[in-house]
Amino acid sequence: MEKAVYKRIILKLSGEALAGDKGFGIDPDVLRDIAAQVEEVRNLGVEIAIIVGGGNIWRGAPAGERGMDRATADYMGMLATVLNAMALQDALESRGVDTRVQTAIEMQQVAEPYIRRRAIRHLEKGRIVIFAGGTGNPYFSTDTTAALRAAEIEAEVILLAKGKVDAVYDDDPLVNPDAKKFTELTYIDLINRGLGVMDSTAASLCMDNKIPLIVFGLNTSGNIKRVLLGEKIGTYVLE
Secondary structure: OOOOOOOEEEEEEOHHHHHHHHOOOOOHHHHHHHHHHHHHHHOOOOEEEEEEOOOOOOOHHHHHHOOOOHHHHHHHHHHHHHHHHHHHHHHHHOOOOOEEEEEOOOOOOOOEEOOHHHHHHHHHOOOEEEEEOOOOOOOOOHHHHHHHHHHHHOOOEEEEEEOOOOOEEOOOOOOOOOOOEEOEEEHHHHHHHOOOOOOHHHHHHHHHOOOOEEEEEOOOOOHHHHHHOOOOOOEEEEO
């Protein structure tokens, strides 16, 4: 019988991954594939919490750089993550997978407020928990949300699923075909090299709390399960 190497995980999905080849919005085919992969992993007995970005709908920081008030732009980005979380919840529940969305910004008509103990209880009961709304504060990315929630719920690992690349490289592989792929890094390497896979605040939080990170591509169906069964794909980032 297949056995996962981790019991409780954070799966970080970028908003861009949900857009697929369309580049904007939500691709229903991609959404269904992600839901199928998550269900497959849940059936291994893994407790899964998901952080979803909002870049397929709105990106806060670039809007702030273009003249919009940064806090306003970031709050708009947080609301975009709620849209993605609700869509993912619907895709999972259409497969019979019990799912809860918890938001850092209260909106009780559509989701639960984030409560750490309640989230852990959901996970223990085999439910998928999707954390939306970022940290609830501007100037913090959803990468930082992933690091923070992983520490709070005592997740054993963060799986950082990318839509366009399959690992961490020393340059953009979409631009530079000679970019070097890393199979293993430390958080200090990640920060000092400015590799851009996650922001320095998130990397520091992971390093301080000794939370390993696995960066891999989401485009190949079944990759989430491969990672959790211990197959060495992508890049492993250790403290």
